Amino acid sequence: MAIDSFDSAVDGLLADAQASLQSVDSLETLEAFRIQFTGAKNGALKSLQKLLGAVPPEHKPAAGKRFNQARETIEQLLTEATEKVSKVSSGKPISSTGPLVDPTLPGLRPRIGVLHPITQTLEHLKEIMGRLGFNVTEGPEIEDEWHNFVALNIPEDHPARDPLDNFYLATAKTILPKSSTETQSSGNSSGGDIAARLLRSQTSTVQIRVMESTPLPLRIISLGRVYRPDAPDATHFPMFHQMEGLWVDKNVTMAQLKSVLRLFATSYLGGDVNVRFRPSFFPFTEPSVEVDYWWNGQWIEFGGAGMIDPNVFTAVGIDPEQWSGFAFGLGVERLCMRRFGITDIRDLYRSDVRFLRQFAS
């Protein structure tokens, strides 16, 4: 091949490349450009290289030089084209062939999931009670009878201890290592089968754990799961959450209990809330009350409360002559359902994201 023809082939290729560059505006056209000019099989550069082979030897050095320049120019054009397309895809490097991102379109908030309404409620309750000076504490969900019953002044023959009303675990004495059985027995003054384990039926267990281990005075809340073998219906579920509160100090009164519960309800449910105490009975409080809130035109029962029974203080080694206190236990699901307008507790635990997503915070 004559050197002139080779030169004009190079010129033609460069002119083509310049022209094609104008129409590169997407990943697809960029890829087409790359294949057309630098493709390993039939790319224009490849064809030019073949022509180079046919140039007479005396012109080879000059022709080779032109070929190399042409290749560099094409590579330069390819870089420019890539940059041009990258700009369209909001500055991100092109890593794959996919639809381009158009940064001028209005944005969509990514759907990354929402907190479960109960989780939201727990956080909210902690925040409100934190402002009232209550520290958050946690206790285990698997409990022994000492913390779930005995220290709470619930005697052996009390109906609350009926195996049919509790989730007892397999007789723990046989499966627990000896050392842990011993630890659990310490502090037990009743001498009963303290090694038996159950899923706690109330968060009042944490009252005992806290009083056993915390210097007085103290003011805590504890939120968590409790378990009772109830048949599920719109208002019952075998697992639910409680918020336990405990305040122990020198002169704690029932009036303070009512104030705290009222302040809490006002913060949580809104301004227009009243609190009502109805006489009741719990083995670990005396006097004991049921707590109702007047909200949206009706009285709703939220839990129990009362002044710590002297027997409970004695069980944990606190002198009831010197110290006084109150405790309350509220149902978290009820609080959550009221606030979010949920009418069936089972909806909370069906794990249906279509339902749960409605409660995005």
Ligand code: PHE
């Ligand atoms: N533990 C009681 C229950 O589950 C509620 C309660 C807590 C009552 C604290 C009095 C004091 O029903």
